[in-house]
Amino acid sequence: MEITITTEQIKKLREECGAGIMECRNALKESCGDKEKALDILQKQGAVKAQKSAERVVKQGLVTSYIHAGGRIGALVELNTETDFVARTEEFKELARNIAMQVAAMNPEFISKEECPAGAKVQLPDVCLLMQPYIKDPSKTIQDIITELIAKTGENIKIGRFARFELGK
Numbered sequence: 001m002e003i004t005i006t007t008e009q010i011k012k013l014r015e016e017c018g019a020g021i022m023e024c025r026n027a028l029k030e031s032c033g034d035k036e037k038a039l040d041i042l043q044k045q046g047a048v049k050a051q052k053s054a055e056r057v058v059k060q061g062l063v064t065s066y067i068h069a070g071g072r073i074g075a076l077v078e079l080n081t082e083t084d085f086v087a088r089t090e091e092f093k094e095l096a097r098n099i100a101m102q103v104a105a106m107n108p109e110f111i112s113k114e115e116c117p118a119g120a121k122v123q124l125p126d127v128c129l130l131m132q133p134y135i136k137d138p139s140k141t142i143q144d145i146i147t148e149l150i151a152k153t154g155e156n157i158k159i160g161r162f163a164r165f166e167l168g169k
Contacts, residue, residue, distance in 0.1 A: 003032050017042050019152065045151065056156040060084045062093065066100035072167040075103035078160035086153045095149050095157075098134075102142060103162045105135050111159050129159065 031037035061080035108129035
């Protein structure tokens with residue numbers, strides 16, 4: 001039995017996840033028209049894409065800042081990707097700004113758990129930026145939001161470095 005997928009279903013799914021038209025169509029067919037199952041399928045495909053691109057060199061990107069209201073706390077973030085084409089997109093710029101906001105709010109010490117000193121007795125999500133719950137959506141981590149954009153762009157994206165400044169510290 002052939003499942004009929006409407007353009008309206010594809011459009012709604014695409015607006016929600018940002019995946020390509022054919023990817024959305026195929027996920028909807030595979031899930032028999034169930035949007036939630038299709039989202040799961042697309043998320044798994046995104047994770048696979050992110051793993052495939054993880055080793056590619058990231059030499060382009062941007063440095064962005066976030067200054068918290070009142071001007072007492074600020075953060076700088078270097079976010080890297082493979083091409084300047086992706087680095088100039090609004091989605092990439094927004095991701096960089098959101099990560100800078102996260103750094104200002106949560107004060108992480110390291111980008112990833114691999115940077116954390118061996119044997120250190122710390123709560124990893126407290127000090128490792130990629131493992132922290134995203135302040136705008138605590139059901140996701142910073143790594144999750146980066147992976148989502150990797151899946152959408154098809155390019156590797158990594159946080160190069162960050163710095164947080166607080167007045168008087």
